Amino acid sequence: MKIVVALVLLVLGSIVFHWLSPWWLTPLAADWGEIDLTIDITLYITAVVFVAVNLFLAYCVYRFRYSPDRRAEYEPENKKLEGxxxxxxxxxxxxxxxPGLVVWARFVDVPEDAHEVEVVGQQWQWNFRLPGEDGILGEVDAAHVGLNNPFGMNPNDPAGNDDVLVNTNELHLPIDQNVRLWMRSKDVLHDFAVPQFRVKMDMVPGMVTYAWLKPTVEGKYDILCMELCGIAHYxxxxYVVVDSQENxxxxxxxxxTWSEINGRPPGDPVAGQSQFATCAACHGQNGEGxxxxxxxxxxxxxxxxxxxxxxxxxQGIRGAHEDDIYGKQMAPMANMLADDQAVRNVTAYIDTLELADAAHTIDGDPTKGASHYVSCGACHGAQAQGNYALQAPRLAGQDDWYLKRQLQNFREGVRGTHNEDSYGHQMVLMARSLKNEDSINDLLAYLNTL
Known part of the structure; x- marks a missing residue:
C-alpha cells in the first residue's frame, strides 16, 4: 500500500505543482503563437500518458498484490493488447x-517582404549588421576580422559600404514587420534566443543559419545564448528593443555605416600630446599613474x-554612481575631449608611452592567486596580456591598488551596473566569484608576478 499511496501522491503532486508553478512561458511578443500551441499539445498528451500510466501502475500494484491464495498466470504474449x-x-x-512539422514548414518559409538583419555572436557579446539603402548585406570573411574591422567586412565589396554596423549588444526592430535574422559566430558554438519571440537558432562557426519572426509587442527583451560557449556563457x-516605426x-x-567607420581618420599622437596635458596633471607626464x-x-x-x-x-555610463568618488572626478575631464577625433588623438598618444614598473602595494599569496586567476585568464590571457577579441584589457603591469578598487567597485555594483555597460555586467559577475578581500589580495599578488 505504501507504493500505491506514493504513486497517487506523485500524480497529484505533479498536477498541483504544474498549476501552481511560477515557471510559465513568458508573454508572447512575436507572431509565433503556433509554437506555444505545439508546446501545449505536447504537454497535454504527455500529461495524460503520465497520469494514466502511473494510476494504472498503482492499480496493478494494489489489484495484484501478493496473496498466498493466488498464483500468477503466465501469458507470454497478447496480440490484441499489443495491437x-x-x-x-x-x-x-x-x-x-x-504540429511541430507544420510549424517547421512555416519556420523555414521566410516571407518575401522580410527585411534582413545579421546577428554576430562571439565570446561573450552580440553585434548586429543591417543592410543600407541598397538592401544588400556586403560580403564578410573571418580573414578580414581585425582591430579596425571587427565584423570582417570585405573591403573590396562595394555592397558593404552602406551596411549599418551596430557594435553594441542592443538591436532595435520595428513592430509588426517581418525580419529574417542571419546568424554567424566568430569563434565557438552559440545559440541566439529571445524567449518572448519563441525562436532560437544555433550559430555554428563557418556556417550561416537563420530564423525569422514578426515582433508584435513593443518593449525590451533579453537575448540569451542557449549554447554553452565558455566560462562567461551565463x-x-x-537586448532586442521593439520600437514603433518612428522610434x-x-x-x-x-x-x-561601414564607409563612415572606415573613413574615420586615425588618431594623431602629435595632436594628442597637447590634449594629454590635462590628463598628465593626475596620471603623470608619461602616463605612469x-x-x-x-x-x-x-x-x-x-x-x-x-x-x-x-x-x-x-556618456554617463561610468562615473555616475553616487559612490564612485573618483569616477565623478573623471567624468568632467573626459568631457573636455570635444569629439571622437579628440578621443582617438589622445589615445594614440598614450599608446606611444612605455609602461613603467608598477609599485606593489598589495600583500597576498600568489600561489592561491594563481588558482583564482584561471577564470580571469580565460579573457585577459594566460599572462594577463589582454585580448582584443574578448575586449579584455591588459592587467599585467597595472597598479594593484587600482585593480583592487575596481574589483571592489564591481562587486558592490558601483561600476558595471549601468544598462549600457555590457562588458561591466560580465565583470560584476566575475568579480563576485572572489569570496572576500583575501581572495582579491591573493589574485593581485599573483598578477604582480606577471
Missing part, C-alpha cells in the same frame, strides 16, 4: 510530431580600451 498499445502509442506520437546577454527610424539614423592622486597608470593600456572608458565617462 491496441501500438495503435494508441502511434496516434500519440503522431499527435505530438505533426553572462552573454543582449526605429530615429535609432537607425544614429548608427554608423600617481597613487597620491588616485590616478592609475595609463601607459600599457590598449588604445581601444582607454577610448571605450572615455566614451563611457562622457
Amino acid at each position: 491496441w498499445l501500438t495503435a494508441i502509442t502511434s496516434i500519440g506520437v503522431i499527435a505530438m510530431l505533426a 553572462a552573454m546577454r543582449g 526605429y527610424d530615429e535609432w537607425l539614423a544614429a548608427q554608423s 600617481n597613487i597620491a592622486m588616485n590616478a592609475p597608470a595609463l601607459a600599457g593600456l590598449p588604445a581601444w580600451y582607454i577610448a571605450r572608458q572615455l566614451e563611457y565617462y562622457k
Whole structure:
C-alpha cells in the first residue's frame, strides 16, 4: 500500500505543482503563437500518458498484490493488447510530431517582404549588421576580422559600404514587420534566443543559419545564448528593443555605416600630446599613474580600451554612481575631449608611452592567486596580456591598488551596473566569484608576478 499511496501522491503532486508553478512561458511578443500551441499539445498528451500510466501502475500494484491464495498466470504474449498499445502509442506520437512539422514548414518559409538583419555572436557579446539603402548585406570573411574591422567586412565589396554596423549588444526592430535574422559566430558554438519571440537558432562557426519572426509587442527583451560557449556563457546577454516605426527610424539614423567607420581618420599622437596635458596633471607626464592622486597608470593600456572608458565617462555610463568618488572626478575631464577625433588623438598618444614598473602595494599569496586567476585568464590571457577579441584589457603591469578598487567597485555594483555597460555586467559577475578581500589580495599578488 505504501507504493500505491506514493504513486497517487506523485500524480497529484505533479498536477498541483504544474498549476501552481511560477515557471510559465513568458508573454508572447512575436507572431509565433503556433509554437506555444505545439508546446501545449505536447504537454497535454504527455500529461495524460503520465497520469494514466502511473494510476494504472498503482492499480496493478494494489489489484495484484501478493496473496498466498493466488498464483500468477503466465501469458507470454497478447496480440490484441499489443495491437491496441501500438495503435494508441502511434496516434500519440503522431499527435505530438505533426504540429511541430507544420510549424517547421512555416519556420523555414521566410516571407518575401522580410527585411534582413545579421546577428554576430562571439565570446561573450552580440553585434548586429543591417543592410543600407541598397538592401544588400556586403560580403564578410573571418580573414578580414581585425582591430579596425571587427565584423570582417570585405573591403573590396562595394555592397558593404552602406551596411549599418551596430557594435553594441542592443538591436532595435520595428513592430509588426517581418525580419529574417542571419546568424554567424566568430569563434565557438552559440545559440541566439529571445524567449518572448519563441525562436532560437544555433550559430555554428563557418556556417550561416537563420530564423525569422514578426515582433508584435513593443518593449525590451533579453537575448540569451542557449549554447554553452565558455566560462562567461551565463553572462552573454543582449537586448532586442521593439520600437514603433518612428522610434526605429530615429535609432537607425544614429548608427554608423561601414564607409563612415572606415573613413574615420586615425588618431594623431602629435595632436594628442597637447590634449594629454590635462590628463598628465593626475596620471603623470608619461602616463605612469600617481597613487597620491588616485590616478592609475595609463601607459600599457590598449588604445581601444582607454577610448571605450572615455566614451563611457562622457556618456554617463561610468562615473555616475553616487559612490564612485573618483569616477565623478573623471567624468568632467573626459568631457573636455570635444569629439571622437579628440578621443582617438589622445589615445594614440598614450599608446606611444612605455609602461613603467608598477609599485606593489598589495600583500597576498600568489600561489592561491594563481588558482583564482584561471577564470580571469580565460579573457585577459594566460599572462594577463589582454585580448582584443574578448575586449579584455591588459592587467599585467597595472597598479594593484587600482585593480583592487575596481574589483571592489564591481562587486558592490558601483561600476558595471549601468544598462549600457555590457562588458561591466560580465565583470560584476566575475568579480563576485572572489569570496572576500583575501581572495582579491591573493589574485593581485599573483598578477604582480606577471
